[in-house]
Amino acid sequence: MTSGAPIKDTAAMIAGMAPMRDPETWFFCTTDDKNLAAKAVPHALTVFAEEEGQSLILPEVAARDLGFALEMPMTRITLSVHSALDGVGLTAAVASALAGAHIPCNMVAAYHHDHAFVPSELADQAMDVLLKLAQAGAS
Template identity: 50%
Template sequence: MKSGTRPVKGTRKMIANMTPVLQPGTYVFCTMLNTEDATAAATLALATFAEDEGMSLVLEKSEADRLGLSYGEKMRRITLMVYSSVSGVGLTAAVAGELARHRIPANVVAATQHDHVFVPKKHADRALDALRVLQARARDGQDEFTDAD
């Protein structure tokens, strides 16, 4: 991130500037119970989260296969390129809501610089199109989003 870059906070501004990008690769969500194994696997993970049931990991499918881990749906990752404020309101809700209208499941992971939307591989192109349309509507002022900043 460039020095001096400030996070975007307003709902319409976040959506209008989100610029969704479909990332290469296929990802899976896994859970590991063994702490020692999970710690080693975490170094390969895109994201981790410690839950009561074990360590949840987001891994490239090839890494999960190599480690012999079980997983469910194969996912693609769409990165929202806007640097959204952690105190910004509405981006996650707008993205999840738009994808829900298209009957596309989504798992949104917020990181420090960007939000990442994981969608089933078979719906990735439709999801990307839906998010681009949402962004265009926000840019054109054709949607219900208002800025509270």
């Protein structure tokens, strides 16, 4: 992963995104059961409070063990560039490139990096699309 000052320039973020595929399989889960949420939180990659309940991104083993539906296995692709929180265009470029290849994606932005979650069966194709996008941004 890259470190240093966050990058704000759109072209530099795209060229430097260096997508990395996570070998873990992830599931987007939700519950309005506070006890179940409390058990799930320590395993969660991230948690988001929504009006309908807690949304969690859980690894497969935890999601299964806690009884969540395993409906859509997802692969996380981390964009290794340290994108600035006020940078414009990286997630739009990634989502647009993936959409152009008919690959669904859920973008999650964190402090240092952005993460694209794609259906696991399309992860290889998604990596190809993102590597080409980064190469095009570098030229």
